Amino acid sequence: xxxxxxxxxxxPLMTGIILIFLRTRTNSxxxxxxxxxxxxxxxxxxxxxxxxxxGILRLDFGGWLPPYGILFVADSFSMLLVITTSIVTGILxxxxxxxxxIQHESMFFYPFIFFLVAGINGSFLTGDLxxxxxxxxxxxxxxxxxxxxxxxxxxxxxxxxxxxxNVLSSWFFLIGIAYLxxxxxxxxxxxxxxxxxxxxxxxxxxxxxxxxxIVFSLKAGLLLYFWLPGSYSAPPTVVAALFGALLTKxxxxxxxRMFTLIFYHETIITHTVIGIMAIxxxxxxxxxxxxxxxxxxxxxxxVVIAVGFILAGLAMSSEIAFEGAIYYLIHxxxxxxxxxxxxxxxIYLTGKSKIEEMSGLIRNYPMLGWLFxxxxxxxxxxxxxxxxxxxxxxxxxxxxxxxYLLLAVAFMSGIFVLYSLLRIFLNCFWxxxxxxxxxxxxxxxxxxxxxxxxxxxxxxxxIGVEGLAPYVSDAARTLMNPDIYIEAVLxxxx
Amino acid sequence: METLITVLVGLLVTIAVYLLLSRNLIxxxxxTALLSHAAHLLLMTMxxxxxxxxxxxxxxxxxxxxxxxxxxxILTAIVISFAVTAFLLVLAYRTYKKTGTDDLYALRGLDxx
Numbered sequence: 001x002x003x004x005x006x007x008x009x010x011x012p013l014m015t016g017i018i019l020i021f022l023r024t025r026t027n028s029x030x031x032x033x034x035x036x037x038x039x040x041x042x043x044x045x046x047x048x049x050x051x052x053x054x055g056i057l058r059l060d061f062g063g064w065l066p067p068y069g070i071l072f073v074a075d076s077f078s079m080l081l082v083i084t085t086s087i088v089t090g091i092l093x094x095x096x097x098x099x100x101x102i103q104h105e106s107m108f109f110y111p112f113i114f115f116l117v118a119g120i121n122g123s124f125l126t127g128d129l130x131x132x133x134x135x136x137x138x139x140x141x142x143x144x145x146x147x148x149x150x151x152x153x154x155x156x157x158x159x160x161x162x163x164x165x166n167v168l169s170s171w172f173f174l175i176g177i178a179y180l181x182x183x184x185x186x187x188x189x190x191x192x193x194x195x196x197x198x199x200x201x202x203x204x205x206x207x208x209x210x211x212x213x214i215v216f217s218l219k220a221g222l223l224l225y226f227w228l229p230g231s232y233s234a235p236p237t238v239v240a241a242l243f244g245a246l247l248t249k250x251x252x253x254x255x256x257r258m259f260t261l262i263f264y265h266e267t268i269i270t271h272t273v274i275g276i277m278a279i280x281x282x283x284x285x286x287x288x289x290x291x292x293x294x295x296x297x298x299x300x301x302x303v304v305i306a307v308g309f310i311l312a313g314l315a316m317s318s319e320i321a322f323e324g325a326i327y328y329l330i331h332x333x334x335x336x337x338x339x340x341x342x343x344x345x346x347i348y349l350t351g352k353s354k355i356e357e358m359s360g361l362i363r364n365y366p367m368l369g370w371l372f373x374x375x376x377x378x379x380x381x382x383x384x385x386x387x388x389x390x391x392x393x394x395x396x397x398x399x400x401x402x403x404y405l406l407l408a409v410a411f412m413s414g415i416f417v418l419y420s421l422l423r424i425f426l427n428c429f430w431x432x433x434x435x436x437x438x439x440x441x442x443x444x445x446x447x448x449x450x451x452x453x454x455x456x457x458x459x460x461x462x463i464g465v466e467g468l469a470p471y472v473s474d475a476a477r478t479l480m481n482p483d484i485y486i487e488a489v490l491x492x493x494x
Numbered sequence: 495m496e497t498l499i500t501v502l503v504g505l506l507v508t509i510a511v512y513l514l515l516s517r518n519l520i521x522x523x524x525x526t527a528l529l530s531h532a533a534h535l536l537l538m539t540m541x542x543x544x545x546x547x548x549x550x551x552x553x554x555x556x557x558x559x560x561x562x563x564x565x566x567x568i569l570t571a572i573v574i575s576f577a578v579t580a581f582l583l584v585l586a587y588r589t590y591k592k593t594g595t596d597d598l599y600a601l602r603g604l605d606x607x
Contacts, residue, residue, distance in 0.1 A: 130567055130570070133571075134570060134574070137574045137578075141574075141577060141578065141581065144578075144581055144585075145581075148585060148588075151588060151592065153592050153593060156585065156588055156589040156592055156593070157589065157593070157601050159585060160519070160585060160586070160589060160598075160601070163578070163581070163582055163585065164514075164522060164526065164582075167526045167529075167530070167578055167582070168514075168526070168529070170530075170574075170578075171526075171529045171530060171532075171533050174530070174533040174534075174536075174537060174571055175533055175536060177537070177567070178533065178536045178537040178539075178540040178564075179540065181537075181540050181541065181563070181564070181567075182539075182540030182541070182542075185542070187563075
């Protein structure tokens, strides 16, 4: 039994419950939340290292052996994402301390952050389709609360859209589960994979797989991203950063699992559809990122471009492309959080969100300006930073599989990312300063330190790729060879 | 029986889509609630027939038992859909209090305060 692999979900869940009782005690809430994030990070790193020694770990709840019971499965791919999630949340919590305000803090802000993390980690770890649904709902319900918390008009209006879309996609998810259960009679992911390999992925199963594609596209913002820019720019900075860094990644993770483990037989149909959707997503995201002059909208559309870029890796479906996509996932979670934080900080400092209305911020806040510069370089994929290695691998994968169109669009999207961020940089940070000495809002240390931590992380990942490589290549190998996963889960009793 | 339930699911989805497409916020919420009920009924029907044996755990002598998994699934799904519907209703109420309208067209294109 590997009871340890339930910890990344249990620790945030218990923390959330404990924090509910400490509603009015802000300081103890802060201390407990930081301690709990550190504990989650530590446990996750331990698990990841155990996976390297012992292979994929699994935990059967109540001792019911798969395929009958429900279970958690931890492989390198899911654990890498769990670790990144925990680190990002931990750093964002530091930002929240100085920015979110006492009103939020005493209205169950931290508990819901932890419930959100519990849902996200649960989705990464579960080995069962229905539990994936449940963890998705835990995550979504907490995100509904976080997006509406504060009750400003724009938040309420945007969250109606967000909630309705997600209820619809949950409905599709349930229908997909119903049809899949009706067709193959199991919901355990490894068992599903075995059964589908036995009967062959006929047209009916392909249609079901496309249904799941719609569901996860809605969650991940692949092509169906119309709800994303509005709802990600409405909530406070920390929440927006949390959403931009983590929420879409869960949909991407689910899509990777579904289309590498379960529905990998009809790649001509499913993966081509994913490829086309990825291309359209990157084009649409690039257009959006250039079209708006609201800094929050530009940043939100950058999330969309990244989703298209990562799923281009899934569409190529080769081991190297998977490696690139995993590197990009990790890189993107960190750098998107940083980007959202800087955008939010700029809005906090100037009180404006249109990029034409600000200028010369780098004179007043040089550190922030250079951090934004690093973010920009990292997102574009300049060598010493973390975006580079993923682009190399993805390009290599694309050439290997001959998907040149995907390659062209993916690399073009990088240029659009650079251009859209350069617009922010030139308009907001460069030029004559508009803030005179008296109106200069002091930049709080608690806001700057998280940004610096994220910047250090992106540099560290870029330079320390050697250290990360064994884990990522193991994750890509597991994705490419579903038998490893199936063997670890079912262990012969099919 | 299955045919009847399937027709019922179709009917529910029709009504739900009609409600979802309307301008009134409460109607949209009712639409999502109906939609989730349709999904639950479909889950029920999918479990190898609605009732093909006796209830599990009540005895050990029956020739066949009914599939318990769909029941467990919809039990969870119903709870989740209740929670989401409750949240949506409160959200709608707050939005109505704040904006003074429950017409979705009027809520569109709100500028950033």
